[in-house]
Each structure stands twice: as structure tokens, then as C-alpha cells.
Amino acid sequence: MASTTKIVYDPADGLPVMEVGRWVTEEKHRIIKRYIDASWATRRKYKFQRTYVDLFAGTGRVKIKHTPVFADGGPLAAWNMAQQRPGTFSDFFIADAEPKFLEACDARLRKLGVPVHSKVGRADHTY
Numbered sequence: 001m002a003s004t005t006k007i008v009y010d011p012a013d014g015l016p017v018m019e020v021g022r023w024v025t026e027e028k029h030r031i032i033k034r035y036i037d038a039s040w041a042t043r044r045k046y047k048f049q050r051t052y053v054d055l056f057a058g059t060g061r062v063k064i065k066h067t068p069v070f071a072d073g074g075p076l077a078a079w080n081m082a083q084q085r086p087g088t089f090s091d092f093f094i095a096d097a098e099p100k101f102l103e104a105c106d107a108r109l110r111k112l113g114v115p116v117h118s119k120v121g122r123a124d125h126t127y
Contacts (some may be wrong), residue, residue: 007100008063010070013111015104017061017070025062025071032078037089044087051080053054056124057094060105079114091115095126 006019022106043050054075072080075094082088092114096102099120109116119126 010063010068011015012060013061013108015059015061015107016100017059017063017104018064018073018101019059021063022064022067025064026072028074029072029081032074035079036078036081036085038086040082040088043089048090050088050090052082052089052092053127054078054092055095055126057096057102057105059101059120060108076108076112079109079112091117092122093117093119095119095121095123096123 007016008019009015010017016111052075057075058073060073060076061070063070071077075092079092080095094105094109094116094121096105097120102118102120106116106118114127
């Protein structure tokens, strides 16, 4: 699937990132944090299957438009936030319709030691 999203490369790891507006990252991180904070105590009761699911994973990192700033995208932000709350997730399932994006996100998560499963495809075909 061809994407119209502007792609640049993160100098930290040489992998592609999507260029997004600042509000996208701020809003998504706020939502992820609220989700983790609201659900972590319940999730800790389960020994298995505490899976984080992101069907629009993207590249895992983003560049903020009109700035030199690179930041974590949703899956990396979720992993880093979850480290503040032990037992939040046992593994991650990520998907994206763009193979190049998913490969970058998968590589970034694996580098952090995240138990990740990934699948290329549209959200309505990958769940």
C-alpha cells in the first residue's frame, strides 16, 4: 500500500519515521497514558494475555513537523509508560498496512526487548 505520509530517517537508529504534527503525538500519548493508568491494576491480576494491541502502529517513532524533534510513536510510548507500572503488558501485537512502517516499529520494539508479534495488513484484517 503506497503511503502519502512524509518519511524521514531517525539519525538515532537510521530507521524511517513518519512526520506528524505535534498535536498528534501529544494527544496519542495522553490517551495511552490514561489507558495504562486506568487499567493496569486490573491487568496485573492476570498472569497471561496482557497484550497491548495497536493496529495502526506506524514506524514506532515520529518526527514533529517544522521542528528537529524526534519522539516515540504510540507503541514505543506505551512500552516506556508501561515500565512505570510492572505487570501492565505481557506482550505486544502491532500491525500496519505499510510493511516498511511495521518493519521499523517491530525492529525498534525488539531492540528494547519487547515481546512483540507483528502482522502487515489493514486494521480490519489483522485483529
